[in-house]
Amino acid sequence: MVSTAKVFGPLWEGLSARQREVLTGRFGLEKSGEPQTLAAIGEKYGVTRERVRQIEASALAELRAKISKDPTSQDIVNRTKKFLRDMGGVAPRETLLAHVNTFVDGMKENHMNFFLEASRAFFYHPEDRQFRPFYYADKESFKTASAFVQQWVNQLRGKRAIALGGGYQAELAAYVKKSGVPAEHAAAYLGISKKIGTNAYGDMGLTEWAEVQPKTVRDRIYLALKKEGKPLHFRSIATLINERTTKAKTASAPTVHNELIKDDRFVLVGRGMYALAEHGYEPGTAREVIHRILRKQGPLRPRDVMLAVQKERFFKQNTILVNLQNKQFFRRQPDGTYKVREA
Numbered sequence: 001m002v003s004t005a006k007v008f009g010p011l012w013e014g015l016s017a018r019q020r021e022v023l024t025g026r027f028g029l030e031k032s033g034e035p036q037t038l039a040a041i042g043e044k045y046g047v048t049r050e051r052v053r054q055i056e057a058s059a060l061a062e063l064r065a066k067i068s069k070d071p072t073s074q075d076i077v078n079r080t081k082k083f084l085r086d087m088g089g090v091a092p093r094e095t096l097l098a099h100v101n102t103f104v105d106g107m108k109e110n111h112m113n114f115f116l117e118a119s120r121a122f123f124y125h126p127e128d129r130q131f132r133p134f135y136y137a138d139k140e141s142f143k144t145a146s147a148f149v150q151q152w153v154n155q156l157r158g159k160r161a162i163a164l165g166g167g168y169q170a171e172l173a174a175y176v177k178k179s180g181v182p183a184e185h186a187a188a189y190l191g192i193s194k195k196i197g198t199n200a201y202g203d204m205g206l207t208e209w210a211e212v213q214p215k216t217v218r219d220r221i222y223l224a225l226k227k228e229g230k231p232l233h234f235r236s237i238a239t240l241i242n243e244r245t246t247k248a249k250t251a252s253a254p255t256v257h258n259e260l261i262k263d264d265r266f267v268l269v270g271r272g273m274y275a276l277a278e279h280g281y282e283p284g285t286a287r288e289v290i291h292r293i294l295r296k297q298g299p300l301r302p303r304d305v306m307l308a309v310q311k312e313r314f315f316k317q318n319t320i321l322v323n324l325q326n327k328q329f330f331r332r333q334p335d336g337t338y339k340v341r342e343a
Contacts, residue, residue, distance in 0.1 A: 089141020
């Protein structure tokens with residue numbers, strides 16, 4: 001293993017002090033690690049932006065000639081290009097840097113970008129709306145990776161329920177097999193895309209889905225209730241979504257409660273307790289719930305009414321009994337069962 005100092009030391013030799021200063025500033029090779037603009041460097045040395053650009057270009061041209069003849073530099077180029085080929089032509093930034101650090105100690109992103117610009121041996125794609133930062137071998141590799149991802153996204157859109165129901169990996173394996181793309185290449189392609197993500201519960205899918213990348217407090221509430229699969233108090237929901245989505249803005253309990261009462265997907269099932277309507281919970285007062293159950297199941301004894309109601313709602317037994325004994329709505333039959341009073 002070689003150090004970055006041993007790699008870059010010989011490359012600096014022969015460059016003027018001004019060339020070294022410009023390159024160091026432009027690529028953030030100083031202790032601060034922050035790349036500087038042409039304007040900032042020009043102001044520092046009292047020259048124009050265009051003059052700084054000319055100095056940078058001439059210095060990089062000299063370095064390119066040196067790299068092409070330097071054994072250590074060529075070894076880095078060859079090993080990096082081979083790694084990219086083995087990955088299908090693309091590699092997420094962290095993945096490639098981790099690999100390079102197995103044979104160049106201390107190679108950071110700024111060093112790699114400087115070496116890349118000087119050698120022109122491969123390419124770098126910065127983070128944008130569609131991609132995470134990554135390196136790629138050539139334009140054809142980039143095109144292949146992009147097409148693979150888009151085809152998978154198109155296929156996945158029609159299998160939302162399957163993917164979120166635990167079938168993502170099986171669907172992906174089938175797609176990769178059908179495409180004929182090696183698994184390592186497929187992983188690299190998907191690894192650079194922002195269209196694929198994983199939620200706080202480990203479910204994978206499209207980031208355009210609220211279940212994978214919740215964008216609002218309401219989305220986060222829905223995901224928490226869906227994954228927990230049981231009613232929760234609104235304060236517990238607030239605590240849960242803040243623990244599960246640490247990168248998002250903290251949601252207060254009052255905010256969570258306000259969102260719960262505004263959305264028909266959420267059903268109040270007890271004092272401060274909410275559940276998802278899609279889990280079989282329906283809105284309504286104790287009397288309305290009893291009415292619905294008796295209409296559906298027919299006459300029931302008080303104990304059976306209570307058990308049926310408590311499957312849906314967190315009402316106290318006395319609350320259920322008081323409502324059941326309301327003669328305006330329910331009638332007790334001779335056998336002790338209750339039925340809905342007909343108008």
